Amino acid sequence: MPTRGISWYLGGALFLCASAALAWLFYFGGFNLLVADGSSSLQIELARTQSRAHRDASVLVLGNSTAAEGFRANFFNARSQDAIALNLAIPSGHIYLFERMLSIAQREGVRPRVIVLMVTPETLSLRSDFDFLLNDLTMLKTELDSTDFARLAAHAPDPLRYTRYAAPVAFRPVLYRADLRDLFAHPHRRMESAERVRHWLSDFGPKSEMLETNNEFSVCEAGPLEALDSTLRRMRQSRDPHLADMERVHTAYAARSHQPLVIDPSEARRFEHLLRTLAAVAKVYLVEAPYYDPGYDQYPSGFREAAHRAFEKAVAAIAGVNLLPPFPVDCGMMLDTVHLNRKGGEQFTEYLRTRVL
Amino acid sequence: MSFDSFPFAVFLPVVWAASLLIRPNSARKLALLMASYLFCAAWSPGHALMLLGFTLASFWIARSVRDQRRRALLMTGIAGALAALIYFKQWASTLPIGISYYTLQAIAFMVESHRGGVVRSGLLDYSLYMAFFPRLTAGPIVRADEFLPQLRERPQVTSTDVWEALVLICFGLFKKLVIADNIGLAVNPIYASPADAGTARLLLAAYGFAVQIYCDFSGYTDIALGATRLFGYRLPENFQWPYLASNPAEFWRRWHISLSNWLRDYVYFSLPGLRSKSRVPAYFGLVATMLVCGLWHGVSWTFAAWGLYHGALLAVYRAMQSVRIRWPRVISILIMQQLAVLGWILFRAESLAAVTAFFSGLAGANSMTFGEAEWLAIWCIVVVAAAHVLEPWFSTLPTVMFRSWDPWMLLLLLGVALVTVAFSLPQQQMFLYFKF
Numbered sequence: 001m002p003t004r005g006i007s008w009y010l011g012g013a014l015f016l017c018a019s020a021a022l023a024w025l026f027y028f029g030g031f032n033l034l035v036a037d038g039s040s041s042l043q044i045e046l047a048r049t050q051s052r053a054h055r056d057a058s059v060l061v062l063g064n065s066t067a068a069e070g071f072r073a074n075f076f077n078a079r080s081q082d083a084i085a086l087n088l089a090i091p092s093g094h095i096y097l098f099e100r101m102l103s104i105a106q107r108e109g110v111r112p113r114v115i116v117l118m119v120t121p122e123t124l125s126l127r128s129d130f131d132f133l134l135n136d137l138t139m140l141k142t143e144l145d146s147t148d149f150a151r152l153a154a155h156a157p158d159p160l161r162y163t164r165y166a167a168p169v170a171f172r173p174v175l176y177r178a179d180l181r182d183l184f185a186h187p188h189r190r191m192e193s194a195e196r197v198r199h200w201l202s203d204f205g206p207k208s209e210m211l212e213t214n215n216e217f218s219v220c221e222a223g224p225l226e227a228l229d230s231t232l233r234r235m236r237q238s239r240d241p242h243l244a245d246m247e248r249v250h251t252a253y254a255a256r257s258h259q260p261l262v263i264d265p266s267e268a269r270r271f272e273h274l275l276r277t278l279a280a281v282a283k284v285y286l287v288e289a290p291y292y293d294p295g296y297d298q299y300p301s302g303f304r305e306a307a308h309r310a311f312e313k314a315v316a317a318i319a320g321v322n323l324l325p326p327f328p329v330d331c332g333m334m335l336d337t338v339h340l341n342r343k344g345g346e347q348f349t350e351y352l353r354t355r356v357l
Numbered sequence: 358m359s360f361d362s363f364p365f366a367v368f369l370p371v372v373w374a375a376s377l378l379i380r381p382n383s384a385r386k387l388a389l390l391m392a393s394y395l396f397c398a399a400w401s402p403g404h405a406l407m408l409l410g411f412t413l414a415s416f417w418i419a420r421s422v423r424d425q426r427r428r429a430l431l432m433t434g435i436a437g438a439l440a441a442l443i444y445f446k447q448w449a450s451t452l453p454i455g456i457s458y459y460t461l462q463a464i465a466f467m468v469e470s471h472r473g474g475v476v477r478s479g480l481l482d483y484s485l486y487m488a489f490f491p492r493l494t495a496g497p498i499v500r501a502d503e504f505l506p507q508l509r510e511r512p513q514v515t516s517t518d519v520w521e522a523l524v525l526i527c528f529g530l531f532k533k534l535v536i537a538d539n540i541g542l543a544v545n546p547i548y549a550s551p552a553d554a555g556t557a558r559l560l561l562a563a564y565g566f567a568v569q570i571y572c573d574f575s576g577y578t579d580i581a582l583g584a585t586r587l588f589g590y591r592l593p594e595n596f597q598w599p600y601l602a603s604n605p606a607e608f609w610r611r612w613h614i615s616l617s618n619w620l621r622d623y624v625y626f627s628l629p630g631l632r633s634k635s636r637v638p639a640y641f642g643l644v645a646t647m648l649v650c651g652l653w654h655g656v657s658w659t660f661a662a663w664g665l666y667h668g669a670l671l672a673v674y675r676a677m678q679s680v681r682i683r684w685p686r687v688i689s690i691l692i693m694q695q696l697a698v699l700g701w702i703l704f705r706a707e708s709l710a711a712v713t714a715f716f717s718g719l720a721g722a723n724s725m726t727f728g729e730a731e732w733l734a735i736w737c738i739v740v741v742a743a744a745h746v747l748e749p750w751f752s753t754l755p756t757v758m759f760r761s762w763d764p765w766m767l768l769l770l771l772g773v774a775l776v777t778v779a780f781s782l783p784q785q786q787m788f789l790y791f792k793f
Binding site: 018180183 | 765
């Protein structure tokens with residue numbers, strides 16, 4: 001056997017150091033230092049930071065972008081004497097992420113007495129062009145740990161599906177694909193952005209206000225669907241300042257209009273599992289996200305009603321969970337067909353405040 | 358269950374671990390056979406049944422026609438196999454996974470059995486030879502006498518085998534997920550509507566696809582060879598730097614070697630008139646053989662045109678061999694590369710009309726700027742081109758660099774794995790040769 005020289009030992013040491021560095025980066029939170037603008041994990045890091053800054057929060061709001069835009073935590077807290085609300089809604093989040101956001105908040109010391117879960121009909125559906133669970137895992141990549149292998153068993157009960165989702169949790173660099181690509185392609189830009197984000201997050205403290213948007217745009221200006229395309233053309237020609245908002249209305253419609261949305265039994269079971277998990281911690285209020293549907297008919301016929309019945313059925317089966325009545329809206333309260341603007345958000349928040357406290 | 362999927366990343370180590378633990382050779386082979394059928398059934402249970410039917414039928418026929426007996430039965434068996442293959446390629450809604458490959462293996466086995474040249478084996482060994490999962494989906498097309506003797510004794514899997522497997526799988530995934538898939542991202546839209554692309558994009562598509570198909574297929578083969586090595590077996594090489602070929606004949610000795618050998622032995626050499634003094638039958642034989650090659654890929658005009666094109670190249674090269682043209686080998690290589698790229702346009706185009714649009718666009722003077730996906734594709738092409746330029750240097754590298762488990766090589770593999778993860782596409786792209 002040939003004797004091993006210094007080069008061999010040097011190579012071995014470098015390999016071990018590189019392996020340890022990668023393990024720290026992907027499995028032990030090292031990548032938190034490299035979270036930058038545009039990273040799918042930034043929202044999670046922000047939520048974790050806000051949880052740490054508001055450990056005294058007693059009302060926790062979970063959901064996707066409809067809750068992120070629709071619930072105004074600062075407005076709520078200014079009008080509540082003895083309750084502080086914390087909005088941990090994450091855009092594009094789904095069932096698995098809602099469950100994990102609760103555990104993230106609890107780990108940071110938050111002990112909610114009330115949990116408000118805002119849902120849309122798509123909570124109970126699969127989509128042909130989007131894997132909700134994989135998206136959740138990708139966003140949660142900096143938070144995943146060994147407990148997720150057990151959690152995933154409730155969310156992907158058959159072996160093939162379980163393998164499909166547990167494997168990226170095990171081979172975690174795969175979930176960092178987009179971030180790695182950005183880092184390799186634009187290392188300097190990435191490092192600068194990560195440093196800005198670190199400074200920004202470190203500025204959050206107990207006195208900090210919750211981060212919220214303040215979009216005043218009203219979807220009343222969108223008009224009927226048939227005219228939307230011509231409206232957009234006119235706005236592009238005149239360089240209307242609200243063009244981006246109007247395009248968002250069109251995009252939101254287009255994303256849903258051709259989906260094979262049906263109530264999926266496995267998604268319904270996952271949803272019930274989520275409700276039980278939340279109800280074990282606090283009183284749960286389930287609220288369906290307000291919507292404005294002026295004949296856009298963005299969901300298949302009867303899908304919204306079927307989802308409502310499924311929510312009712314799930315709530316009836318679990319103690320400690322209440323389904324709030326729908327919140328009526330008009331176009332002046334909506335940013336697009338599914339998101340509330342600032343005005344609508346404040347009214348909706350007041351509606352919730354009077355019912356959950 | 359594709360090689361670049363998570364289920365396979367779990368399946369392979371589990372099967373490998375089981376194969377290490379099972380000591381009796383027969384039990385080990387049975388376990389591998391069951392794993393192979395599970396692998397096939399993961400695509401579709403019907404595909405597994407098809408494979409089983411093929412295996413049993415071809416085994417029985419091979420036994421019955423052994424040593425020059427029952428030629429009519431042999432012909433029936435070959436005709437039946439080809440009929441099934443043509444039916445599934447032309448009319449069925451889905452192509453059973455691997456049928457294009459194991460059909461050829463079955464035909465070769467029956468023919469060699471009839472000739473008296475094949476190694477005798479039992480049903481278990483033959484079934485494993487037909488179904489062995491690392492090579493089931495897209496080859497290499499293995500000869501029975503290359504693989505069956507390896508099954509006689511339980512192989513000793515050494516650390517060197519594991520190391521070589523790791524290197525092959527790592528680089529295979531890099532070729533597929535980084536090079537081939539990223540080039541495909543840029544090239545596929547251009548081939549979808551060549552009339553809308555400018556000259557620069559068409560050139561990118563032409564050269565890009567040549568690199569894409571090489572890296573996709575050779576990447577798959579590397580993974581297949583590596584996975585096989587884990588079990589102590591060896592499969593034949595399928596690629597030998599084909600874009601370093603200096604003439605059409607050499608190209609086909611370097612590209613998809615197992616298929617070109619099969620076509621040579623069971624199509625070309627079966628054609629009449631090859632022993633005559635006239636060279637014309639040989640020329641027709643080359644064209645006919647390559648036409649079969651094209652149609653094996655798919656029953657369409659573009660695949661037929663591609664086959665005829667390469668047949669013509671081979672025939673012209675054969676005819677010109679008496680004409681000695683002395684120029685540097687690098688010139689010959691460059692010429693052959695351009696000829697190969699032209700052929701790939703025929704292969705990849707979606708129709709003959711698209712081929713026409715492609716060449717019309719190339720002849721035009723339109724040009725457009727490149728986007729990010731296209732620049733990444735260009736970089737991938739440059740990387741592969743550089744590897745080809747440096748190929749002679751690779752062979753002069755000291756072997757100490759490739760010692761098993763050398764830490765510097767481990768570092769290199771770690772870097773390659775990280776780059777592979779970073780630059781792989783979010784949506785899984787099927788291996789190109791799974792479609793054939």
